Amino acid sequence: MSAERHNVVHKQCGAVLVLVMIFLVVFSALAVSLAASSGANIQIASNQHRANGALHAAQSGLECAKYIVRTVALGQTATNTVSDAEANTTWTTMCTYLQSKALDGKTVSAASRFTDTRGAGDQIVTQQIDYGSPQLCFTIRLYRYDGDPRTIKAEVWGMDGPASRKISMDMAVVKDNEVLNYAVASRARTWLAGDVTIHGNLYSAWKYQNISPFHTTSDSTVDGTIGTILDKVGPDLYAGKTKMPYDLETLDADGNPVYDASGNKVISPTDEIQGQYRSIKYSVNYGDKAVNMPGMKASDYDTSQYKAQTTAIPTSYYDAATVTEYAPHAAGDYGKPGPSGGLKLTRYVVQNKTLTNVTVPSNKNVLFQNTTFNGVLYVDGGASGNSNNIRFDNCTFNGPIITKPSTDTSSGWWQRNQLYFTGAATFQNQTDIPSTILAPNFSVDIGNTNPTRSDNNVLTGAVVGGIVDVRGHAQVYGTIISMFDTSPYPSGYVSNIGATLGDGGSETTDPGDVGVITITPDPRNLLPSGIMSPIVIKPDPQTYSEGV
Numbered sequence: 312m313s314a315e316r317h318n319v320v321h322k323q324c325g326a327v328l329v330l331v332m333i334f335l336v337v338f339s340a341l342a343v344s345l346a347a348s349s350g351a352n353i354q355i356a357s358n359q360h361r362a363n364g365a366l367h368a369a370q371s372g373l374e375c376a377k378y379i380v381r382t383v384a385l386g387q388t389a390t391n392t393v394s395d396a397e398a399n400t401t402w403t404t405m406c407t408y409l410q411s412k413a414l415d416g417k418t419v420s421a422a423s424r425f426t427d428t429r430g431a432g433d434q435i436v437t438q439q440i441d442y443g444s445p446q447l448c449f450t451i452r453l454y455r456y457d458g459d460p461r462t463i464k465a466e467v468w469g470m471d472g473p474a475s476r477k478i479s480m481d482m483a484v485v486k487d488n489e490v491l492n493y494a495v496a497s498r499a500r501t502w503l504a505g506d507v508t509i510h511g512n513l514y515s516a517w518k519y520q521n522i523s524p525f526h527t528t529s530d531s532t533v534d535g536t537i538g539t540i541l542d543k544v545g546p547d548l549y550a551g552k553t554k555m556p557y558d559l560e561t562l563d564a565d566g567n568p569v570y571d572a573s574g575n576k577v578i579s580p581t582d583e584i585q586g587q588y589r590s591i592k593y594s595v596n597y598g599d600k601a602v603n604m605p606g607m608k609a610s611d612y613d614t615s616q617y618k619a620q621t622t623a624i625p626t627s628y629y630d631a632a633t634v635t636e637y638a639p640h641a642a643g644d645y646g647k648p649g650p651s652g653g654l655k656l657t658r659y660v661v662q663n664k665t666l667t668n669v670t671v672p673s674n675k676n677v678l679f680q681n682t683t684f685n686g687v688l689y690v691d692g693g694a695s696g697n698s699n700n701i702r703f704d705n706c707t708f709n710g711p712i713i714t715k716p717s718t719d720t721s722s723g724w725w726q727r728n729q730l731y732f733t734g735a736a737t738f739q740n741q742t743d744i745p746s747t748i749l750a751p752n753f754s755v756d757i758g759n760t761n762p763t764r765s766d767n768n769v770l771t772g773a774v775v776g777g778i779v780d781v782r783g784h785a786q787v788y789g790t791i792i793s794m795f796d797t798s799p800y801p802s803g804y805v806s807n808i809g810a811t812l813g814d815g816g817s818e819t820t821d822p823g824d825v826g827v828i829t830i831t832p833d834p835r836n837l838l839p840s841g842i843m844s845p846i847v848i849k850p851d852p853q854t855y856s857e858g859v
Contacts, residue, residue, distance in 0.1 A: 314510065318633060319344060319492055324669070328483060335561065338596055343616075347443055347833075358687050361471040361472050361473070361474035361732075362471070362474045362476065363471075364447055364469075364471030364474065365447075365469040365470055365471040365474045365476040366445055366469060366476040366478075366857070367442075367469065368442040368448060368449040368469030368470060368471060369449055369467045369469025369476045369477065369478040369857075370452070370478060370786070371442050371449060371469070372440070372442075372449030372451050372467035372469060372478070373413065373453060373465060373467045373478050373480060375440070375449075376451050376453065376465045376467060376480075377850055379405070379408065379409055379412065379453075380405065380482055380848035380850070381595055381602055381831075381848075382408075382461070382849070383404060383408040383409075384404075384408075384731070385401050385402060385404055385405075385845060385847065385848070386401070386404075386586060386845075386846050387843050387844060387845050387846060388486055388488075388843070388846055389613055389696060389838045389841060389842065389843045389844075390839040390842065391486060391745060391839055391840045392486070392837065393461055393484050393486060393782060395460055395461075396686075396847060397484075398460040398461045398484050400459060400526050401484050401846055401848065402422075402433065402460070402484075403422075405453070405463070405848065406422045406435045406453075407422070409435060409437070409453070410435075414437060414440050415438075415440040415441055417437070417438040417439075417440065418438070419434070419436075419437050419438070419790060420435075420436070421482045422435040423435070423436060424515070424715045424744060425454065426453075426789070427816060429456060430457060430458055430589070431456070431457050432454055432455050432456040432458050432669045433454065433457075434452060434453065434454035434456055435450075435452075435453050435454070435620070436450065436451070436452045436453075436817045438450070438636070439448055439470070439782050442469070446470075446471060447471050448469075449468060450467070450468045450470075450472050451465065451466075451467050452465070452466040452467070452468075453465055453466075454466070457859050458848040460484070461479055461481060461483060461484040461485070462482070462484070463481075463482045463483075463484060463848060464479065464480075464481055464482070465478075465479065465480050465481075465482060465850075466478075466479050467479075468629065475522065475859065476857065476858070476859060477857070477858040477859065478855070478856070478857055478858075479854070479855070479856045480671070480850055480851065480852070480854050480855050480856075481850075481851045481854035482848050482849060482850045482851065483848070483849050483851060484595060484846065484847075484848055485846070485847060485849055486705075486838055486844045486845075486846060487605055487635075487838075487844045487845045487846070487847045488605070488834065488836065488837065488838045488844070489604050489605065489642065490604045490605060490606045490790060490838075491515065491773070491789075491832060491833070491834045491836055491838065492512065492514060492785075492832070492834045493511060493512045493514045493538075493790055493832060494511030494512060494535065494790060494791065494830045494831070494832040495509065495514070495790070495791045495793070495806070495830065496509065496514045496604070496606075496607065496790060496791070496792050496793070496794075496795035497514070497515050497516070497517070497779075497791075497792075497794075497806045498515075498516045498517070498793065498794055498795060498796050498797060498798075498810060499517060499778060499795065499797040499804050499805060499806050500513070500515065500517050500522070500524050500525070500526070500608060500797070500803070500804070500805045500806065501513060501515050501517075501524065501525055501526075501793070501806045501808070502525070502526045502527070502806070502807050502808065503525075503527040503528065503531040503533070503586065503806050503808050503809055504526075504527075504528045504531070504807065504808070504809045504810050504811050505530060505531070505810055505811045505825055505826070505827045506530055506531075506641055506809065506826070506828070507527075507530075507531045507532070507536060507586075507780075507808055507809035507811040507827075507829075507830075508531075508532045508534070508829045509531075509533045509535060509808075509829075509830050509831075510534050510535070510812050510829065510830065510831040510832070511534070511535045511830065511831065511832040512533075512535035512536045512537070512538060512832075513525070513533060513535070513536070513537045513538065513712045514538040514595065515529070515538070515539055515540070515541075515542075516539060516540055516607070517541075517641065517797070519798075519801045520541050520555055520797060521555070521556055522801060522802065523557050523559065523583040524539045524541060525537060525539070525554075525559060525583055525584055526583050526584070526805075527584045527585055527586040527588075528585055528586060528811060528829055529578075529585040529811070530586065531585075531586030531587070532587045532588070533586065533587065533588035533589070534588055534589070535588075535589055535590050535594070535752065535834040536588075536589055536590050536591070537559075537584065537588055537590070537591045538591075538592040538595035539591070539593060539594075539595060540590070540594065541555070541593060541594070542593050542594050543555070543562065543566050543593050545558050547553060547593055557581075557583055558579065558581055558582050558583065559584050559591055560576070560578070560582055560584055560591055561576075561577045561578060561579045561581065561582055564577045568590070568591075570808060571819055582708060589779070592679070594819045599611065605842055605843065605844035605845065606773075606775065606792050606794065606842050606844070607794045608791065608794060608796070609716050609717065609751050609752045609794070610719065610843075611751075611842050611843050611844070612716040612749075612751040612841055612842055612843070613716070613843065614620075614689075614713050614714065614716060614749060614751070614841045616713075616714060616840065616841060617687050617689055617711075617713045617749075617841065618670060618689045618691070618713075618715070620668055620686070620689075621668045621669050621670040621687055621688075621689045621711075621750075622668065622670065622685050623669070623670050623672055624661065624666065624669045624670070624671060624672075624677075628661050628664055628666075629659045629660065629661060629662070629677075630659070630660040630662060630689050632660070633657050633658055633659055633660065634646075634657075634658050634660055634678060635655065635656070635657060635658070636638045636656050636678070636702070637649065637654065637655055637656065638651030638653050638654045638656060638726045638729060638731070639651075639726075639802055640653055640655045645702075647732045650680045653726070654700070654726040656676045656700055657676065658675075658676045658677060658678040658702070659675045659676065659677045659678070660677070660678045660680070661677055661679050661680070661819065662679075662680045662681060662682070662683055663680070663681050663682070664683075664684070665682070665683045665684075665685065666682065666683070666684050666688070667685040667686045668685070668686035668687050668710075669684075669688060669689070670689040670690075670691055670698075671688070671689070671690045671691060671693040671701060672691055672735065673691040673693075673697045673698060673699050674692070674697065674698065674699065675699060675701075676699060676700045676701065677699075677701050677702075677817075678701075678702050679701070679702070679703045679704065680704045680705060680706075680763065681704075681705050681706070682703070682706045682707075682733060683686070683706070683707045683709065684706065684707070684708050684710060685709045685710055685714075685741075686709075686710045686742065687710055687711060687713060687742070687744075688708070688711070688712045688713070688714070689713050689715075689779060690712065690713070690714040690730070690750070690753075691714075692713050692714070692715060692717070692727075692728055692753075693714060693716055693717035693718060693719060693728055693752065693753070694717070694718050695719045695721050695724075695727070698717075698719060698727035699714075699727075699728060700726065700727060700728065700729045700730075700731070700743070701729070701730055701738060702731045702733060703730070703731070703732045703733070704733045704734045705733075705734035705736075706732075706734075706736060706737070707737040707739070708736070708737065708738050708739070708740070708747070709739055709740070709741045710740055710741060710744070710748070711740055711742060711744045711746050711747055711748065711749060711772075711839075712730065712748045712749070712750065712756045713746075713748075713749045713750070713841075714728075714730070714749070714750040714751065714753050715751055716751035716752060717751060717752035717777065718752070719752075720796075721753075723726065724752075724754075724795075725754035725777065725778060725795075726754075728752070728754065728777075729753060729754040729755075730748065730750055730753055730754070730755050730756070730776070731754065731756045732756065732757045735768075736757065736768065737768065738768065738769055738770045738771070739769065740771050740772065744772070744839055744840070744854075745771075745772040745773065745789075745836050745838070745839050746772040746773040746774070746775065746789075746839040747770040747772050747773070747774055747789070748770070748773075748774045748775060748776065749773065749775050749841065750777075751776075751777070751794065752777040752794070752795050753776055753777055754776065754777055754778050754780075755774070755775075755776030755777070755778070755779045755780070756780045756783065757770075757779075757780065757783075758780045761837065768783070768784050768785050768786060769785075769786045769787075770785065770786070770787045770788070770789065771788045771789055772788075772789040773788060773789050773790055773792060773836070773838065773839055774787060774790070774791045775792045775839075776792070776793060776794070776795075777794065777795030778793055778795055778797075778804055778805075778806055779791050779792070779793040779806055780806065780807040781807070781808050781809070781810075781828055782807070782809065782810050782825075782826065782828075783825070783826040783827050783828075784826035784827055784828070785826070785829075786827070786828075786829050786831075787828070787830040787831070787832075787835060788831050788833065789807070789831045789832060789833065790836075791806075793806040793832065807829070808828060809826075809828045810825055811825060820844055835856050841848055
């Protein structure tokens with residue numbers, strides 16, 4: 312081999328060695344970088360895992376706080392808002408209850424005072440409570456400010472080793488208003504007939520399984536659920552049957568609703584519920600709770616505070632002559648009894664007057680015509696031999712109508728104690744009382760309310776009666792509570808919402824009874840004062856927040 316060729320080969324070997332060394336350096340650097348990156352990713356993943364663990368622990372702690380406020384036994388109130396004194400008692404009771412629970416077997420120190428940038432207040436704080444392991448735990452702090460005793464704030468810290476997360480939520484100390492979650496809540500059967508739209512849920516505590524608790528016509532709409540205490544199949548409380556002798560809805564062999572190929576609910580001609588609705592809930596609040604929702608029984612009510620604001624109608628306001636009417640009456644003629652007879656009434660008459668904060672004494676059975684009522688109208692009566700059947704014809708109500716709670720449960724109670732609205736009834740409550748009609752165990756018959764559809768026939772707040780019928784044109788922004796226990800009368804006493812000439816429920820119908828009715832409940836409303844109801848601590852999901 313020549314010297315020249317030997318030098319070329321030697322140079323090529325040296326170049327390859329240099330390239331190998333360069334590649335070794337590069338790949339070594341990459342390996343170190345990948346190792347470092349993997350370590351960082353592992354650390355990030357670990358940190359994220361701990362952060363998630365801390366958040367889950369905090370969420371568990373919040374559920375624990377909700378459990379405490381949901382299960383603590385608090386007092387009751389008859390006013391529609393909780394007073395400062397009642398809020399203070401609620402706070403003390405809750406703190407004592409939290410201490411007695413000894414969560415995770417750990418003691419809780421007594422409530423203490425604190426001051427921060429928002430002001431001074433009271434607080435109670437738990438020890439660290441294990442959530443699966445000692446390093447996974449949460450701490451609950453419940454506190455309130457002196458300036459807002461009806462808001463209890465929950466602050467929960469979740470921890471997973473060095474990671475921590477905070478969850479906060481406000482809880483309001485309020486009067487229980489569970490019944491206001493419904494558009495119509497009734498202890499009787501409920502019928503929807505005609506152009507009726509319910510923007511909410513229906514509920515019936517009717518207990519006889521052999522007679523349907525609901526009946527609706529095809530033009531009715533329930534934008535919500537229909538709830539019954541009855542089961543689809545079960546022991547009949549009335550006749551020993553094992554299945555309802557009717558169908559609320561069309562069900563398959565497994566008891567599930569039937570839908571067609573387009574996903575629409577199948578409604579058979581024999582179904583009791585013919586109109587549109589979301590779903591039917593069976594066994595809702597089964598048992599005592601069905602009739603123990605505040606506002607569903609007469610013993611919940613004490614309306615004497617309203618009567619104290621009024622004075623009796625002056626004798627000089629009554630016409631010289633009385634009139635004779637019947638309840639129920641013949642179609643189109645109040646002076647003749649209905650087809651099955653009627654209670655004969657001697658009515659005092661008040662016409663073309665403006666009355667402010669007045670009481671109608673018992674046994675007057677007044678006929679009010681073209682009368683305007685300001686403030687509170689209180690109707691006395693409510694007992695056998697001491698009753699009142701009032702007819703309002705073309706009247707305007709600028710305040711609520713409130714009655715003495717009726718204790719009359721004997722046959723014909725609904726004839727003796729009744730509020731009957733005919734003609735154009737204009738409701739425009741201008742008071743701060745969250746009720747249009749508060750008539751415990753009186754029959755409330757809002758007959759052909761405004762023959763002409765308008766914005767005047769608006770009922771705001773609770774509409775409470777023994778049996779409540781609403782016909783004609785009406786808009787209800789609140790809850791209808793039909794709270795008379797109809798169990799002694801298993802075949803009748805239907806709460807009618809709407810009417811058609813061919814389907815009026817338990818009543819005959821006139822052309823003026825047919826109209827358009829809408830009911831829109833608002834669970835944010837207050838129950839009126841005069842209804843005894845438990846105080847509750849209600850979490851507000853809209854105030855939920857997360858932090859670190």
